[in-house]
Amino acid sequence: MNIKPYLVLIRPANIVTAIADILAGFAIAGLIFYQDSISVNTASIVALIISTIGLYGGGIVFNDYFDADLDKIERPERPIPSGRVSKNSALVLGISLIVIGIASSATVSQVSGLIAIGIVFGALFYDKYAKHSSFFGPLFMGLCRSLNLLLGMSIYFPGLAENWYMAILPLVFIGAITLTSQGEVKGNNKKSLLFAFTLDACILIFLTFLAFYEKVEIYTLIPFLLLWAIMNGKALVKAIRNNTSANIMNAVKTGVISLIPLNASYAAGFGGWIMGLIVLALLPVSLLLSKKFAVT
Numbered sequence: 001m002n003i004k005p006y007l008v009l010i011r012p013a014n015i016v017t018a019i020a021d022i023l024a025g026f027a028i029a030g031l032i033f034y035q036d037s038i039s040v041n042t043a044s045i046v047a048l049i050i051s052t053i054g055l056y057g058g059g060i061v062f063n064d065y066f067d068a069d070l071d072k073i074e075r076p077e078r079p080i081p082s083g084r085v086s087k088n089s090a091l092v093l094g095i096s097l098i099v100i101g102i103a104s105s106a107t108v109s110q111v112s113g114l115i116a117i118g119i120v121f122g123a124l125f126y127d128k129y130a131k132h133s134s135f136f137g138p139l140f141m142g143l144c145r146s147l148n149l150l151l152g153m154s155i156y157f158p159g160l161a162e163n164w165y166m167a168i169l170p171l172v173f174i175g176a177i178t179l180t181s182q183g184e185v186k187g188n189n190k191k192s193l194l195f196a197f198t199l200d201a202c203i204l205i206f207l208t209f210l211a212f213y214e215k216v217e218i219y220t221l222i223p224f225l226l227l228w229a230i231m232n233g234k235a236l237v238k239a240i241r242n243n244t245s246a247n248i249m250n251a252v253k254t255g256v257i258s259l260i261p262l263n264a265s266y267a268a269g270f271g272g273w274i275m276g277l278i279v280l281a282l283l284p285v286s287l288l289l290s291k292k293f294a295v296t
Helices: 004-010 012-029 042-066 068-074 087-106 110-130 136-153 157-181 190-212 218-241 245-257 259-271 273-280 282-292
Strands: none
Touching: 004 012, 004 042, 004 087, 012 042, 012 136, 012 157, 012 245, 012 259, 012 273, 012 282, 042 068, 042 087, 042 110, 042 136, 087 110, 110 136, 136 157, 136 259, 157 190, 157 245, 157 259, 190 218, 190 259, 218 245, 218 259, 218 273, 245 259, 245 282, 259 273, 259 282, 273 282
């Protein structure tokens, strides 16, 4: 069996960004890998990473499963409309990945399991109903990423209870990316892009606010945050100036991958520059995979 179409279906480059969410969540909760900051079973770390791979992969599979008829018109090269993966095979794969994701998280704690279930409901609602709504689409996709960050934080409940508000940031940023993506087939979405740019600016303001109140370490956070701002902002500005489908698609792709430096900034702000570098090490992996497999 040729497994490449199935890898294309689950979008490996995107899954790496989901792992970055989990690692950032560990740091926000208080887990620092190079220090004995909190006592956590190594199995729990691995379980949550496996969980996000299953949950994100399953959500992506169902995205293409529900869009199969539309993709025959707009994106016939995708695995399902091209016939390289049957709808039944995609259904089995999607269900299997989701079951693995929920089961793996449940081995960590009840809280982790409940968050995973929340991610599944959010992802399926987005895939089936909310995707094409200019309000509910960004809201539910952002909610899924927020819950994914909380899933990482659930490794240490006191840290989750104290710093849950950090989940606001992926909600805002993924909402911005989803707004951007709504014009990637036909182009002409300058208003959405400008609003997305405004939302990104709000993230910078929020993190500055946290630094002012000494919730995060500003000097370790800044280099990673600047990398995110430059990487994401450059592609966004290009799409605003030349509002073509190709530039919008590139802005979406860049925005998704730039989640890694954004997560690295959270990790550095809460856990130090080494934690930031650990998360940032996923960036070249995601970039390499993005050259071989589709991101959007």
